[in-house]
Amino acid sequence: MRDSDSFTEVVGRWAGTPVQYVPLHQEIRALELSDLADADDLGMRLGTQARLRDGRLQITAWGEDVVFARVSATIAQHRLPPEVRRQLDETDLPLGAILKRNQVRRHTLKITRPDQYTERDNPPLMQVRALLTLVGRPIAVVRETVHEKLMQHRATDPRTELRFA
Numbered sequence: 001m002r003d004s005d006s007f008t009e010v011v012g013r014w015a016g017t018p019v020q021y022v023p024l025h026q027e028i029r030a031l032e033l034s035d036l037a038d039a040d041d042l043g044m045r046l047g048t049q050a051r052l053r054d055g056r057l058q059i060t061a062w063g064e065d066v067v068f069a070r071v072s073a074t075i076a077q078h079r080l081p082p083e084v085r086r087q088l089d090e091t092d093l094p095l096g097a098i099l100k101r102n103q104v105r106r107h108t109l110k111i112t113r114p115d116q117y118t119e120r121d122n123p124p125l126m127q128v129r130a131l132l133t134l135v136g137r138p139i140a141v142v143r144e145t146v147h148e149k150l151m152q153h154r155a156t157d158p159r160t161e162l163r164f165a
Contacts, residue, residue, distance in 0.1 A: 017059055019068060021094035025054040028077060038074040038141040041109070041131055051075040051088060053095065067122060068150040071095075075140040095140065099132065104139065107131045114145070122147045 028051050031039045039046055057069040073095050077085060087098045096106075110129040124145045132140040 019057045019059055021055055021057060021071075021092065021097075022065075023053070023055045023092045025052075026088075027052055031074075035074060041141045042074065042076050042138045044076060049077060051077045053088075055094070057094070066149050067147055069147060070124075070145040071142065073140050073142045076138065079134065079137060079139045095132075095142065099134075099139075102134055105133050106142075107133065109141075122149045124148075125150075 028049055030047050031044060031050050033046060035050070036046065038050075039048070042050075044050065052072070052074055054070075054072045056067050057071060058065050058067045060066070071094070075088070075095070077088075080088075081102065084098055084102060087093065088095075091098070096104075108128060108130045112127050112129075114124045114127055124147050126146045128142075128144040128146070130142050130144070131138055132142060
């Protein structure tokens with residue numbers, strides 16, 4: 001994950017199947033005090049407008065949705081090319097898929113293990129915080145929470161050999 005520019009692609013390769021991005025919430029609003037860490041990483045002031053997105057990565061298996069990860073992003077909307085902003089407004093594609101054509105780079109900032117959680121049947125195993133840059137300029141902070149079910153659905157093809165953390 002540290003060396004990949006697309007978390008969604010890493011999850012799909014690990015699982016050996018394409019994953020579906022399911023949007024849960026999206027809004028454009030002014031950055032607040034609770035967003036201070038993201039604002040600092042993006043070099044933005046509190047009060048600046050940003051796009052916030054939340055969703056999950058999942059597959060449908062055996063008639064049920066299996067959640068592999070939860071993802072969220074704080075996006076410096078004003079730094080994006082107009083086409084990217086339009087796609088964020090009009091599609092439900094994952095952020096990485098939208099940004100891929102723009103040669104966005106992903107820089108892992110931190111990987112932690114959650115110490116508290118409520119999901120007993122699919123607990124989170126790790127949380128990743130990363131910065132996305134476009135031509136060296138920060139455009140988004142992403143948070144990715146990998147769940148136990150992803151480890152249970154690992155592909156067996158040796159060509160998909162990937163290392164987590």
